[in-house]
Amino acid sequence: MAELDYLFSPENLDIDLELSSAKFNPKLTISEPGEGLKVRPLAKQDYEKGFLQLLKELTSVGNISYDAWEARFDEMKQCKDTYFVVVIEDISLNKIIGASTLVVEKKFIHECGKVGRVEDVVVSNEYRGRQLGKLAVGIMQPLAKKLGCYKVTLNCTDDMIKYYSGLGYKMEDSNANFMCLRL
DSSP states (O other), X not given: OOOOOBSSOGGGGOOOGGGSXXXXXXXXXXXXXXXXXXXXXXXXXXGTTTHHHHHTTTSOOOOOOHHHHHHHHHHHHHSTTTEEEEEEEETTTTEEEEEEEEEEEEOSHHHXXXXXXXXXXXXXXXXXXXXXXXXXXXXXXXXXXXXTEEEEXXXXXXXXXXXXXXXXXXXXXXXXXXXXXXX
């Protein structure tokens, strides 16, 4: 079996999930996410393991050729310390069944601090109810802390506010609202 070409070093996932606001019952860890499952960085080989099909359960993906996939993967990998796509693989099926992304933004504010933004959280419908969404999001907090972020943000629909609140996220007490201009 060929060695996987990871988007980022797996050593970055050597984090303590106990530092996350997400609590698991029964207990899950990064090294033990459930029987037959593995948590790891996105790999170039995940094109063949259904990563894009999984994203289609979340949003529009489009038709992405392997060449386009490879070019984007390589481009993201070159932006060291910026893109951290974490996947959950069903190793018995060689299939990606969950994912979340942490994008690290470098700032001038907060003494040239960094903000982590959680994006693209998805778990395959077939695997729901096993705390895997909570795991995918829960990994992001200690990962962001390890990477030197002073906060982690995410955007969600109104119907997901209660879910993310249960994982420790709070609505900011500010006059700012998340707004979007689609291009």
